[in-house]
């Protein structure tokens with residue numbers, strides 16, 4: 352019988368040919384923080400309307416010089432970067448696909464060596480994350496990569512928060528200039544917006560800390576600015592309610608994230624993208640006093656009038672994806688399977704075997720493990 356996984360769907364401004372989306376995947380191959388020709392090849396390989404992703408979500412892309420937290424990730428804040436992304440989006444469109452850029456500010460998950468003038472990274476509060484980042488250091492004339500502890504951040508002043516909101520607005524405009532079909536705001540995985548949301552990282556006592564309504568305020572302002580700039584029908588948001596990635600923690604995620612999605616319902620977003628469990632890990636990972644109820648999260652959004660597509664992610668197979676669609680999800684994002692299978696959708700449809708992703712070549716390096724995975 353035909354599977355709903357391969358049926359088209361209108362999502363915001365786009366008509367998607369099926370429900371298989373490519374999740375955002377950091378690959379650390381943008382040397383000098385500028386997108387490369389290899390990146391255009393990689394994304395175009397995954398853009399075939401029937402064999403590849405119905406929608407490609409780019410790797411996380413820093414919105415400003417301060418937003419960087421890992422070596423060799425591609426920015427979207429200089430004219431050179433915008434122009435280089437244009438070659439990527441043109442290649443995807445020529446191949447018949449659609450691509451949105453994931454807008455990223457890492458907040459405290461950074462290192463002074465990656466920051467302008469070696470300054471401290473910014474965060475809701477001056478609390479260092481128990482997390483590592485990856486930097487390059489010169490050693491005996493050689494460029495060597497190393498995992499290092501994240502640096503102690505400084506707390507953003509109240510009067511600096513409008514400039515953070517403005518950086519997201521600017522980045523959304525840059526995205527359209529670079530030829531993207533829209534943007535996904537990265538609200539997940541313990542980065543800046545998630546740091547404001549969760550009380551493990553946000554100890555502020557002003558209007559942006561304390562009660563849930565305050566902790567959700569910055570994200571709400573960012574989403575309002577971005578949707579006002581480019582239209583809600585070209586904007587998605589990724590959340591990861593219980594992931595412990597990057598030292599993310601909240602005492603009670605259920606009411607927090609239900610408030611977040613209710614607040615966003617009037618913005619007319621194209622989609623909400625929910626990482627279930629631990630990003631890249633256990634789907635049943637829990638945080639807080641009771642198991643997280645994802646169906647209740649969706650119901651909270653729908654009850655508030657939210658009509659965006661509901662996208663789910665984390666460890667999906669064809670069988671699990673079909674169960675999710677039967678249970679009310681609209682789209683399923685696949686991450687690691689798309690690293691190794693440029694024609695993942697075709698393989699899922701035909702029940703063909705999948706290539707196995709090679710962890711050793713996920714981050715950094717050359718075309719090996721990047722553009723050389725075979726299609727059928």
Ligand code: NAD
Pocket residue numbers: 377379411421422423484485496539540596597629630631632714715716
């Ligand atoms: P890891 O702990 O092995 O590495 C962490 C990061 O360091 C990588 O994401 C990469 O950016 C960087 N890195 C590692 N080796 C590198 C190299 N040789 N060259 C350049 N950069 C290098 O990564 P992991 O265990 O796969 O991921 C940890 C968690 O973080 C997972 O939950 C993952 O899903 C999540 N993650 C999230 C984002 C994001 O939200 N943007 C990006 C990467 C990973």
